[in-house]
Amino acid sequence: MNDRFDSPPRELGVLFASERxxxxxxxxxxxxxxxxxxxxxxxxxxxxGGNSGWTxxxxxxxxxxxxVLLGSGGVAFFAVRALMESSAGGAPxxxxxxxxxxxxEGRSSAAPSLASMExxxxxxxxRASASxxxxxxxxxxRFGGSAREQSVDAAQDAGLExxxxxxxxxxxxxxxxxxxxxxDGRPLSRASVSLEGILSAADGAFEQxxxxxxxxxFDFGLVSAWTYVVTAxxxxxxxxxxxxxxxxxxxxxxxxxxxxxxxxxxxQHSG
Amino acid sequence: MTPGSVxxxxxxxxxxxxLPYVLRTLQRLGVPASDLEDLAHEIFVVVYRRWGDYDSQxxxxxxxxxxxxxxxxxxxxxxWRQAEVPVGNAALEMSAVSxxxxxxxxxxxxxxxxxxxxxxxxxxxxxxxLHDLDGQVAPEIxxxxxxxxxxxxxxxxxxxxxLAAAVRRLQGEGK
Numbered sequence: 001m002n003d004r005f006d007s008p009p010r011e012l013g014v015l016f017a018s019e020r021x022x023x024x025x026x027x028x029x030x031x032x033x034x035x036x037x038x039x040x041x042x043x044x045x046x047x048x049g050g051n052s053g054w055t056x057x058x059x060x061x062x063x064x065x066x067x068v069l070l071g072s073g074g075v076a077f078f079a080v081r082a083l084m085e086s087s088a089g090g091a092p093x094x095x096x097x098x099x100x101x102x103x104x105e106g107r108s109s110a111a112p113s114l115a116s117m118e119x120x121x122x123x124x125x126x127r128a129s130a131s132x133x134x135x136x137x138x139x140x141x142r143f144g145g146s147a148r149e150q151s152v153d154a155a156q157d158a159g160l161e162x163x164x165x166x167x168x169x170x171x172x173x174x175x176x177x178x179x180x181x182x183x184d185g186r187p188l189s190r191a192s193v194s195l196e197g198i199l200s201a202a203d204g205a206f207e208q209x210x211x212x213x214x215x216x217x218f219d220f221g222l223v224s225a226w227t228y229v230v231t232a233x234x235x236x237x238x239x240x241x242x243x244x245x246x247x248x249x250x251x252x253x254x255x256x257x258x259x260x261x262x263x264x265x266x267x268q269h270s271g
Numbered sequence: 272m273t274p275g276s277v278x279x280x281x282x283x284x285x286x287x288x289x290l291p292y293v294l295r296t297l298q299r300l301g302v303p304a305s306d307l308e309d310l311a312h313e314i315f316v317v318v319y320r321r322w323g324d325y326d327s328q329x330x331x332x333x334x335x336x337x338x339x340x341x342x343x344x345x346x347x348x349x350x351w352r353q354a355e356v357p358v359g360n361a362a363l364e365m366s367a368v369s370x371x372x373x374x375x376x377x378x379x380x381x382x383x384x385x386x387x388x389x390x391x392x393x394x395x396x397x398x399x400x401l402h403d404l405d406g407q408v409a410p411e412i413x414x415x416x417x418x419x420x421x422x423x424x425x426x427x428x429x430x431x432x433x434l435a436a437a438v439r440r441l442q443g444e445g446k
Contacts, residue, residue, distance in 0.1 A: 008403055009435050015387075016403050018380035019299075022291045029308065030290055034283065036312050041319055043279045 028196065179216040180232045187216025191234045195220045277322060286315055289335060296336055299400050300343040301389050314342050333407050333415040340397055340416075387437035395430035402427055 008016060037043075180191040191212040210218045212232075293311050302310055317338050325334050388396050397416060401407045402423075413420045 008431050011438060012403070012431060012435055015380050015384040015438065019384050020404055020406075022295050025291045025294060030287065033290065033308060033312050033315070034286060037286065037315055037319075038279075040312070040316055041282075 026196065178218060178230070180212050180218065180234075187214070188212060188232075188234055189214045189216060191216065191218075191232050193218045193233075194231045196231070277319065282319055285318070289331070290315075292332060293335060293339055296339045296400070297343055298385060299388060299404065300340060300347075300393070300396065301385075302343050302346060306346055310339075310342055310346055314338050317342070329414070330407070330411065332405060333401065333411050336397075336401060336405065337415045340393070344393060383438060383441055386441055387434050390437035390440075391430055391433050395426050395433060398423055398426040399430040399434060403431075 007013065180188045180193060189212055193210050193212060195208045195210075208220055210220065212218050218232075290311060293314055294307055297307055297310055297314075298304075314335070318335065321338075325331070388399070391399065394416075398412060401412045401415065402409070407415075409420050409423045412423045416423070418426075
């Protein structure tokens, strides 16, 4: 600012000073955008995922991605189950029976979103379901295999509009809670669980940490409708990671394993 | 470098260095937090494809700002919900939760400034951001925005007046 402008008024100068610093960007976000760039620009070869171990989320973009990092063959792994429910309530999450479907069916009007990964013993098989409520149909898919990483995502529906609550002030916060289980479905107590808000990156990374209780449970309480990464780790085991998007309207990833469809009449409901 | 000649390591280095600036600029331009990631991706696609247009004798960030401005303007035009408060609210709120009291004052100031900037039209906002936040000089701003230098001066003065008024109004609302 070395030209002939006067200095700004003092009140503005203070505000400008607070804003001039450019905060660092969270590694997860940086790598995720770059993975999309590599795909868009057609870069070939390795090197897209940076050093964070998130290469497998290439092309994830916005939207919900459910991913679990598995131990190599025979090594124990565990799963994170994360439940996002509106503050208005809904069926409590349970690891019994078939909680995914029940939870989705139990909350159809309060914009719930649920993501779950199951890791039964034996060959790795996964099941992931998600619903974003607010008029969207649940999406569900089952897949299995020996890949070290799987992702479920959704939907490049042309013309799919953001729901009304999409990342906006005044939107009901949702709850992120869940349990950490080992490969046999037993709860892991005192596992370290972190919650990272990805798009807080422009203002510095947001992170909360918790230890699981005797039942393997953790609860971060109500959080804004935004994108998050939940990571669970226990000494001597590989971490389990779930990336979840509480905005949840448009999902996409290379896997195209699940899809969300905008039902007829959605806009009437959303106002 | 052109799309056909740029090597990925070079592009990636530029990306990693400038991504924070691009995200911050989008916020300042009023892009909702929900759109930041998509637009940052879009901007760097343009950067890659139009690298041949960049004059390496000039500073990079004003050129990036020009791309960000056009990208953000298009995005804001097509947003279906015009009434949305164009500030990275979720990001700011989440930061405030984790930042602690010492940082809360800075966050409050940033929040206030971004809200006040939203009261300016995009022409005045762009000049204010480039000069008062990015520290660019008038000739550079004029080149980026393709306007006369004197127009830069007049817009900056008007922008500051409007901004100060918006700050006072917002501070009054908060009491």
